[in-house]
Amino acid sequence: MSDLENPQDLSQDHPKDPALTVHLNGSGGSIKGWVVVDSLVDGLAMGGTRMTTGVTEEEVAGLARDMTEKFTLAGLRIGGAKAGIVATAANSEGAGREQTFRTFGRTVKPLLHGGIHLGIDMGVTPADRAVFFDEAGYDPRYRLGAPDMPIDWRTYYEPLIDxxxxxxxxxxxxxxxxxxxxxxxxxxxxxxxxxxxxxxxxxxxxxxxxxxxxxxxxxxxxxxxxxxxxxxxxxxxxxxxxxxxxxxxxxxxxxxxxxxxxxxxxxxxxxxxxxxxxxxxxxxxxxxxxxxxxxxxxxxxxxxxxxxxxxxxxxxxxxxxxxSAALAVTxxxxxxxxxxxxxxxxxxxxxxxxxxxxxxxxxxxxxxxxxxxxxxxxxxxxxxxx
Missing domain, CATH: 3.40.50.720 (NAD(P)-binding Rossmann-like Domain)
Structure with missing residues (x-):
């Protein structure tokens, strides 16, 4: 039995509240953002991280719902999630940008290690992802109850950029x-x-x-x-x-x-x-x-x-x-x-x-x-x- 007890509740005609919404204020640094987990399947959910000046909690929730629908349509047993960080002049470039993603990594560490895989989306690059994975000590190769991935995440995912x-x-x-x-x-x-x-x-x-x-x-x-x-x-x-x-x-x-x-x-x-x-x-x-x-x-x-x-x-x-990311995570x-x-x-x-x-x-x-x-x-x- 999956954690998704009633998949019919996920249709656009039957909206429901997300399974989990986390407001991000930052650990060891200041950020403003959200992680929304729309659904969990077998304890797992995933989605990208967006950083734009106008991102809102409502937008992140809509994107997380989209992820649930994407994975359902694709026939993949994983739930939908999304993260959003509000971009500012101070946190978007140079050292400020790196600090933002280090703060983000420390803050979402429990989620990453708990089955919520967060990747990249608009305004976030593979280099940014590498920073917050590193700060969280997170390696998608390893997850309790699942066989290890035999190759590095970047070796797998970066050739799939297109x-x-x-x-x-x-x-x-x-x-x-x-x-x-x-x-x-x-x-x-x-x-x-x-x-x-x-x-x-x-x-x-x-x-x-x-x-x-x-x-x-x-x-x-x-x-x-x-x-x-x-x-x-x-x-x-x-x-x-x-x-x-x-x-x-x-x-x-x-x-x-x-x-x-x-x-x-x-x-x-x-x-x-x-x-x-x-x-x-x-x-x-x-x-x-x-x-x-x-x-x-x-x-x-x-x-x-x-x-x-x-x-x-x-x-x-x-x-x-x-x-392609969900295929690896699952x-x-x-x-x-x-x-x-x-x-x-x-x-x-x-x-x-x-x-x-x-x-x-x-x-x-x-x-x-x-x-x-x-x-x-x-x-x-x-x-x-x-």
């Missing part, structure tokens, strides 16, 4: 195919962080045209953008060096100008509620894929559905990073494989789950009106928990 983008790309291709499209699609990518860059490369490699890319400074567009050239002038946080842009591109600094680019496919790979009730009417693409968490508001999803466009939510498309990965074979196994596993869930979601959406996600979640819960 796994989320790979899954988002698979969701996009699957949705395009379901809509009967056979010719190259015009693609706009909103957000050019790790996920946005990986999706751009993935789709370009398969013959699609990236015609628009948005970062925090504006929207770049052209009949065909040179993805490799733009990746080369982009920093780790997704900021493109606009002083080095190719001459043939157009730049718009108008808000949400990415919605105005003529495109067949829109990938949302940046901030929360990028697509919302105020701007959804400007949508031109007939396929929308959420590559970020909480990328569209509920009102926007309703407007997209009413327009006849297809939307693949992040709980289906954005599973790569979380899923010891599902065949660690005996060689480095490259193991990496390929994880990428294939993610692609298979994303493809299946995308097809099933779109089949449900085609068969009846309304949000198809609760029905798909109910089916996957039944498969996972009986």
């Amino acid at each position: 796994c989320t983008g790979h899954g988002v790309g698979v969701a996009a291709l699957t949705a395009l195919e379901a809509g009967g499209r056979t010719e190259p699609a015009r693609v706009v990518i909103q957000g050019f962080g790790a996920v946005g860059r990986a999706v751009a490369r993935f789709l370009e490699d398969r013959g699609h045209l990236v015609v628009g890319i948005a970062d925090v400074q504006g929207t770049i567009s052209a009949d065909r953008l040179p993805v490799a050239d733009l990746v080369a002038i982009t920093d780790e946080f997704g900021r493109i060096d606009h002083s080095r842009l190719p001459q043939h591109v157009t730049v718009s600094r108008e808000p949400d100008a990415w919605l105005d680019v003529d495109a067949d496919l829109l990938v949302l790979a940046a901030q929360k509620y990028a697509l919302n009730a105020e701007n959804a009417h400007r949508l031109r693409a007939r396929v929308v894929v959420e590559g970020a968490n909480l990328a569209s508001s509920a009102e926007a999803k309703e407007k997209v559905a009413a327009s006849g466009a297809a939307l693949v939510p992040g709980v289906i498309a954005n599973i790569g990073g979380a899923g 010891r599902k990965v065949p660690f005996e494989l060689s480095h490259e074979a193991r990496k390929q196994w994880v990428f294939d596993w993610v692609a298979d789950r994303v493809r299946l869930n995308t097809r099933d979601l779109l089949d449900i959406a085609a068969s009846r009106a309304g949000n198809p996600l609760p029905e798909l979640l109910a089916a996957r819960r039944q498969e996972l928990f009986g």
Whole structure:
């Protein structure tokens, strides 16, 4: 019997309070933040750590709920969690940044050692994760009651940095195919962080045209953008060096100008509620894929559905990073494989789950009106928990 006694309570139509909410004030230092554990399965939960200036407890709770749904849809026996740290000028750079994550590590140490695995999310890098793991004395290789991981966490996880983008790309291709499209699609990518860059490369490699890319400074567009050239002038946080842009591109600094680019496919790979009730009417693409968490508001999803466009939510498309980490934490990965074979196994596993869930979601959406996600979640819960 798992700790998740009634999985039906986790549907969007039956909201419940999180299993656990911890307010972070800091141990041996000052931070402001939260850890929300939405659900526990077999004593385990996991999710990323976000550090932004505007993060709130409500946002962290919503992200933790998303993690529960992601793992349910992926067929993984682990609950959903999330952490959020409020970023300030003092704690975001240099020594202040390192001190923030050391304080965070000391504060969440009991949670990490107690089965709540916290990884990385928006505003937090693999180097930051290494700092708070070190400060907490936490090594995911070892957990009471589970076999040891035979390889270092970084050796396993860091080669999988593009796994989320790979899954988002698979969701996009699957949705395009379901809509009967056979010719190259015009693609706009909103957000050019790790996920946005990986999706751009993935789709370009398969013959699609990236015609628009948005970062925090504006929207770049052209009949065909040179993805490799733009990746080369982009920093780790997704900021493109606009002083080095190719001459043939157009730049718009108008808000949400990415919605105005003529495109067949829109990938949302940046901030929360990028697509919302105020701007959804400007949508031109007939396929929308959420590559970020909480990328569209509920009102926007309703407007997209009413327009006849297809939307693949992040709980289906954005599973790569979380899923690959959960596969290791739950010891599902065949660690005996060689480095490259193991990496390929994880990428294939993610692609298979994303493809299946995308097809099933779109089949449900085609068969009846309304949000198809609760029905798909109910089916996957039944498969996972009986």
